[in-house]
Amino acid sequence: MEALILNFFQWFWNLFGLWDAIWPWFQHVWPLAWSMMRIVAILVPLIVGVAYLPYFERKVIAYMHVRIGPNRVGPFGLLQPIADSLKLMFKEVLFPAKASTKLFIFGPIIALAPALVAWAVVPFADGWVLADIDAGVLFLLAVTSIGVYGIIISGWASNSKYPFLGAMRATAQMISYEIAMGMALVAVIMVSNSLNLSDIVRVQDQGRFADMGLSILSWNFIPLLPLFLVYLISGVAETNRAPFDVVEGESEIVAGHMIEYSGMAFALFFLAEYANMILVSFLTAIFFLGGWLSPVGFLPDGHHWLAAKVSFLLFCFLWFRATFPRYRYDQIMRLGWKVFIPLCIAWILVVGVWMMSPFNIWK
Amino acid sequence: MEFKTFVFYVVAAILVFAALRTITARNPVHAALFLVLAFFSTAAIWMLLQAEFLAIILIMVYVGAVMVLFLFVVMMLDIDIARLRHRFWSYLPLGAMIGLLMVAEMALVLSGKYFSAAALPGQTMPEGYSNTKELGRLLYTEFVFPFELASVILLVGVIAAVMLTLRQRKDTKYQNPSEQLAVKRNDRVRLVKMATEKDLPAESEVKEGGQ
Structure with missing residues (x-):
């Protein structure tokens, strides 16, 4: 791929006879340019996905409610996201009186940045990864733990009571569920014997069932079923989505830390929320559902399988929102600390004993 | 550079x-x-x-x-x-003294022979060297007892922190979700059998009762 693009550049500049003139300095810039190109290739589809996910959310929930959903802007309402983003761009960004202006602007930025940085280690297919680092899982845990600063900073900088209360709720909730998510990943790391995300997927392609051509039965979600559920539900809680959306609970604290934000500053929170949803879906698919692996042996592996799994998980996110009533705050905390974390610890023990027993299936 | x-x-x-x-x-x-x-x-x-x-x-x-x-x-x-x-100024000498003490200690350590540039291992690591793997190997083989000891101390700290904040208050109302979930219809609802129809009382009685 890299050679192909480089050849294209050479052909393009040779049309003007300039290739020999620019190559001496261009070869130093090329590694940087190549990285930038790959970053853009990841981020542009992501942003388009983030723009269209709210559209699908509105459509899916509308059909579940036996309504039609957005259908005015463009065919089937398909231009709705563009209309929404134009509206947000032209709105004024208001600053509350006596707010800490610098931190007020900084909050949404720090909320969005980790949601984008984490994509550096996500493998889309075998070898299709920006940074194939050995400490990938650790990197992910570290980067996603920074996202909470966006909420806490914006809640405090707004100089208002509801945002502050919302930020407090969100922070406590996110820290609690981060522990459950990390614990669920411990067992995944144990059975994969690696912290590299690509290796975690490759390990799921080994085993008795994978040799029989039924790779789907070798994926992590079967032996680690309780942890898969914990990870999925914690992912919903971590992204502050319904039924765990007490952060913005519109009947209680209006919109939590986002009340005072308008225009593009608000849009950044919106982007961050949906980017995080897509990220969590990708990670669940990679850790538990075999990433880019095909479920059966006779079909080839590829990125389309990952896309299919991610689409299903994203649909689950929307489905949950249309189905479940909002949890009460103390019930959320109870679920995280008293149910999920003990469950994770117990299953880590089970997996540990399993791996040491003669019935070990991960050799 | x-x-x-x-x-x-x-x-x-x-x-x-x-x-x-x-x-x-x-x-x-x-x-x-x-x-x-x-x-x-x-x-x-x-x-x-x-x-x-x-x-x-x-x-x-x-x-x-x-x-x-x-x-x-x-x-x-x-x-x-x-x-x-x-009273910033009255605390300043004490603070400055502690600061100087820390600087002196750090200078002593860093200028000692164990931390000089010559004593540290070289920057060039062998091919395929993984810091994470090496650290894990050392922690779970050579230093496994100190490591386990540290984790036990941390566990004691966790339990102590929980115990310090755990106080039984008489006046708090809390719900037990497992009890709530285990509730049966018969515990909450009592069905009373009633006749669907009732004969109207005589007309004179209604007039008096209706007032």
């Missing part, structure tokens, strides 16, 4: 700036956020030293968890800055 050296100087400059602002910022929340920036820069420097495990753990533990709780506390406290500055 090598690119790595350039990165080191940039990151180190940010670190020094953030550390200074941590102690000079007037607003305690700003100070805490500058401390977060200082942690970030430290992690970047560790990353330059190829200690990627420690760098990521620093971000995960200190930035992701400890500093968030710290910010929580700082935001919740009603901090009166004027009162904090009260």
Whole structure:
């Protein structure tokens, strides 16, 4: 791929006879340019996905409610996201009186940045990864733990009571569920014997069932079923989505830390929320559902399988929102600390004993 | 100048700036956020030293968890800055003395023979060297007993913290979700059998009762 693009550049500049003139300095810039190109290739589809996910959310929930959903802007309402983003761009960004202006602007930025940085280690297919680092899982845990600063900073900088209360709720909730998510990943790391995300997927392609051509039965979600559920539900809680959306609970604290934000500053929170949803879906698919692996042996592996799994998980996110009533705050905390974390610890023990027993299936 | 050296100087400059602002910022929340920036820069420097495990753990533990709780506390406290500055000059000599003591200790350690540049292992690591793997191997083989001891001490700390905050209050109302879930219809609802129709009383009685 890299050679192909480089050849294209050479052909393009040779049309003007300039290739020999620019190559001496261009070869130093090329590694940087190549990285930038790959970053853009990841981020542009992501942003388009983030723009269209709210559209699908509105459509899916509308059909579940036996309504039609957005259908005015463009065919089937398909231009709705563009209309929404134009509206947000032209709105004024208001600053509350006596707010800490610098931190007020900084909050949404720090909320969005980790949601984008984490994509550096996500493998889309075998070898299709920006940074194939050995400490990938650790990197992910570290980067996603920074996202909470966006909420806490914006809640405090707004100089208002509801945002502050919302930020407090969100922070406590996110820290609690981060522990459950990390614990669920411990067992995944144990059975994969690696912290590299690509290796975690490759390990799921080994085993008795994978040799029989039924790779789907070798994926992590079967032996680690309780942890898969914990990870999925914690992912919903971590992204502050319904039924765990007490952060913005519109009947209680209006919109939590986002009340005072308008225009593009608000849009950044919106982007961050949906980017995080897509990220969590990708990670669940990679850790538990075999990433880019095909479920059966006779079909080839590829990125389309990952896309299919991610689409299903994203649909689950929307489905949950249309189905479940909002949890009460103390019930959320109870679920995280008293149910999920003990469950994770117990299953880590089970997996540990399993791996040491003669019935070990991960050799 | 090598690119790595350039990165080191940039990151180190940010670190020094953030550390200074941590102690000079007037607003305690700003100070805490500058401390977060200082942690970030430290992690970047560790990353330059190829200690990627420690760098990521620093971000995960200190930035992701400890500093968030710290910010929580700082935001919740009603901090009166004027009162904090009260008698600043009378505390200054003591503070300065402790600061100097720490500088002297660090100078002693860093100028000693164990930490001089010659005593440290070279920067060039063999091909395929993984800091994370090496650290894990050492922790679980050579240093397994100190490691387990440390984890037991941490566990004691966790349990002690829980026990300190766990107090039975008589006046709190709380719900037991498992009891709520285990509830049966018969515990809550009593069905009363009634006749669907009832003969109307005589007309004269209705007039009196209706008033």
